[in-house]
Amino acid sequence: MVHYLSNKELADIFARIGDLLEIKGDVIYKILAYRKAADTIRDHARPVKDIWREGGLRDIPGVGQAIAEKIEELLTTGKLAFLEKLQAEVPASLTELLQVPDLGPKRVSLVWKKLGITTLADLERAARAGELRGLPGMGEKSESKILIGIESLKRATGRMPLGKAWPVALEIVRMLRAIPGVIAAESAGSLRRGRATIGDLDFIVAAADSRAVMATFMTLPQVARVLGQGPTKTSVVLENGLQADLRVLPPERYGTLLQYFTGSKDHNVRLRELAQARGLSLSEHALLREDGSEILCATEADVYRALGLPLIPPELREDRGEIQAAREGKLPRPIELRDLQSDLHTHSTWSDGKGSILEMAQAARLNGLKCLAVTDHSQGLGVTNGLTPERLRSQRREIDAVQGQLGPGFVLLQGTEVEIRADGTLDFTDDVLGDLDLVVASLHTSLSQDRERVTARMLNAIRNHNVDIIGHPTGRRLPNRDGADLDLEAVFKAAAECGVALEINSNPERLDLDGMYARRAVELGCLLAINTDAHAVDWFDHAQFGVLTARRGWVTADRVINTWSSEKLLAWLDERDLRRGASSRPPEVVAASAGASAAATNDAPRPSAAPKTATKGKPAAKSAAKKPTTKPAAARATTAKPARPKPAASSPSKKRSTKR
Numbered sequence: 049m050v051h052y053l054s055n056k057e058l059a060d061i062f063a064r065i066g067d068l069l070e071i072k073g074d075v076i077y078k079i080l081a082y083r084k085a086a087d088t089i090r091d092h093a094r095p096v097k098d099i100w101r102e103g104g105l106r107d108i109p110g111v112g113q114a115i116a117e118k119i120e121e122l123l124t125t126g127k128l129a130f131l132e133k134l135q136a137e138v139p140a141s142l143t144e145l146l147q148v149p150d151l152g153p154k155r156v157s158l159v160w161k162k163l164g165i166t167t168l169a170d171l172e173r174a175a176r177a178g179e180l181r182g183l184p185g186m187g188e189k190s191e192s193k194i195l196i197g198i199e200s201l202k203r204a205t206g207r208m209p210l211g212k213a214w215p216v217a218l219e220i221v222r223m224l225r226a227i228p229g230v231i232a233a234e235s236a237g238s239l240r241r242g243r244a245t246i247g248d249l250d251f252i253v254a255a256a257d258s259r260a261v262m263a264t265f266m267t268l269p270q271v272a273r274v275l276g277q278g279p280t281k282t283s284v285v286l287e288n289g290l291q292a293d294l295r296v297l298p299p300e301r302y303g304t305l306l307q308y309f310t311g312s313k314d315h316n317v318r319l320r321e322l323a324q325a326r327g328l329s330l331s332e333h334a335l336l337r338e339d340g341s342e343i344l345c346a347t348e349a350d351v352y353r354a355l356g357l358p359l360i361p362p363e364l365r366e367d368r369g370e371i372q373a374a375r376e377g378k379l380p381r382p383i384e385l386r387d388l389q390s391d392l393h394t395h396s397t398w399s400d401g402k403g404s405i406l407e408m409a410q411a412a413r414l415n416g417l418k419c420l421a422v423t424d425h426s427q428g429l430g431v432t433n434g435l436t437p438e439r440l441r442s443q444r445r446e447i448d449a450v451q452g453q454l455g456p457g458f459v460l461l462q463g464t465e466v467e468i469r470a471d472g473t474l475d476f477t478d479d480v481l482g483d484l485d486l487v488v489a490s491l492h493t494s495l496s497q498d499r500e501r502v503t504a505r506m507l508n509a510i511r512n513h514n515v516d517i518i519g520h521p522t523g524r525r526l527p528n529r530d531g532a533d534l535d536l537e538a539v540f541k542a543a544a545e546c547g548v549a550l551e552i553n554s555n556p557e558r559l560d561l562d563g564m565y566a567r568r569a570v571e572l573g574c575l576l577a578i579n580t581d582a583h584a585v586d587w588f589d590h591a592q593f594g595v596l597t598a599r600r601g602w603v604t605a606d607r608v609i610n611t612w613s614s615e616k617l618l619a620w621l622d623e624r625d626l627r628r629g630a631s632s633r634p635p636e637v638v639a640a641s642a643g644a645s646a647a648a649t650n651d652a653p654r655p656s657a658a659p660k661t662a663t664k665g666k667p668a669a670k671s672a673a674k675k676p677t678t679k680p681a682a683a684r685a686t687t688a689k690p691a692r693p694k695p696a697a698s699s700p701s702k703k704r705s706t707k708r
């Protein structure tokens with residue numbers, strides 16, 4: 049008898065085996081083999097059970113003899129003797145502890161064997177009671193880190209990054225639209241609103257007869273199990289583990305249905321209040337008048353029009369002032385994907401990318417872009433094959449050659465993604481940075497530093513006159529690793545003041561800045577950049593997620609430097625060069641981090657310059673110099689290599705800008 053297990057369920061079992069073996073202390077290659085199998089099964093386009101029926105298990109990458117036998121055992125008996133034996137040796141709940149950031153298998157094993165802790169609740173209690181600090185290699189600090197980790201885990205559970213859910217939803221919508229009788233189909237919910245993580249999927253269909261649609265939906269290859277079925281709604285679990293609901297109504301009611309299930313809940317509460325004020329009640333079926341008659345809405349625009357509003361873009365429907373703005377005719381026209389003209393943060397095979405400079409440039413051009421900056425990692429980030437100053441010089445020669453090949457219609461820039469080191473200094477000297485066309489500075493390490501220290505570090509980077517863009521500012525990883533504990537108000541103010549653009553990183557694992565923060569940054573006068581951080585040619589597609597995130601932040605095209613023409617962008621970069629050449633900046637500029645940490649605690653005098661004037665951070669630097677602090681982060685930063693003023697004459701000379 050065949051036991052029906054979805055790809056997700058099979059993958060979860062192999063991932064669990066990997067975790068249990070790791071807690072037990074088994075050999076690493078075995079652990080990795082199970083994890084690799086779990087990953088390939090999870091992402092496989094076809095149900096593994098079908099592949100097994102065809103006898104093709106061993107053709108799946110990462111599935112060898114041992115794993116193929118286990119899949120077969122699971123599919124024929126629904127059980128796995130190997131796993132049962134492991135579970136008898138290691139409590140299964142321990143695998144949950146592995147999800148806590150900063151708590152690796154060694155520590156899980158330790159808290160289990162020494163303190164008998166087997167569940168998250170036990171762990172939380174022990175950390176609060178200070179019982180972990182007695183264990184080897186653990187202290188008060190690890191206890192508080194573990195508590196923070198448990199908190200972020202609780203928030204994130206069960207959600208999937210937008211970029212992972214998106215292609216699945218897109219494919220299902222395509223299949224729904226192909227069913228005869230379907231007039232319209234759309235995916236709704238938080239996916240349509242572009243939220244960074246997705247809890248479940250909602251599909252909305254307009255069709256006169258729902259039965260055929262429901263029947264086809266249940267047999268889609270992505271569907272693992274049917275949870276419930278009725279004339280207007282069917283619920284299923286997909287192979288990837290997400291729940292998906294399909295709702296079908298006749299076309300004349302499609303507008304109310306789509307509007308209702310796009311949400312958000314809070315936005316819909318406001319709309320219902322508006323409806324009530326007009327003597328109407330709004331439901332997923334229609335607007336109902338007090339006399340019981342209905343107003344049918346075939347489109348969402350009809351729904352909003354009936355309430356006296358223009359159509360509000362889905363990404364804005366979060367009850368964050370959008371209804372008020374719509375009533376007053378002040379809705380923004382948020383940025384669109386087609387507005388992007390450049391990508392200013394990408395990697396090539398020179399560091400950890402998968403495409404050559406030529407391949408990346410060609411892919412960017414195919415994606416409609418006019419300008420690409422290659423920003424490979426700097427030397428300090430060892431695992432990523434970061435570039436030394438010597439390799440940067442050889443890379444410049446290749447970039448010049450590729451530029452020659454591409455011709456004048458496409459602009460290729462040499463940049464770097466320079467590491468902001470743990471002490472707040474940058475990984476290249478100002479001389480090296482000054483020779484590049486563009487500098488992205490990013491935090492990758494020591495993200496768990498306390499707020500004051502990590503903020504000072506970031507402000508130091510922003511105030512370095514060579515930095516043009518801050519990459520993925522908070523460093524968060526979706527779905528469940530929080531970013532650095534930055535004082536973002538202080539960061540945004542400094543960025544506005546120095547004219548440094550803050551990135552919305554389009555990688556679906558990042559989407560950093562988040563929409564809410566992007567909105568605040570723009571309010572404070574910041575410029576933004578939307579970059580893919582592409583490490584391979586097919587990553588340019590991710591730009592759509594960066595744009596969705598920006599739209600959630602009400603961001604308009606004019607605030608995003610990637611929407612500028614190459615000419616305008618180059619003029620901006622040149623202007624920054626000239627300014628940095630002209631401003632002789634004494635060493636106390638770096639000591640600005642002292643002012644930064646003071647600003648973080650809101651007791652520093654604010655620079656009086658209006659944010660948009662974007663003069664370099666002189667006022668803050670001066671106030672900082674007058675107000676030294678004895679705080680450790682600040683002290684460390686002041687010992688950092690001072691930003692050397694660049695002689696005006698040398699600044700543009702070696703660079704692309706003068707070669708044009």
Ligand SMILES: [Zn+2]
Pocket residue numbers: 465490492519520
């Ligand atoms: Zn990065």
Ligand SMILES: [Zn+2]
Pocket residue numbers: 393394395465519581
């Ligand atoms: Zn990067």
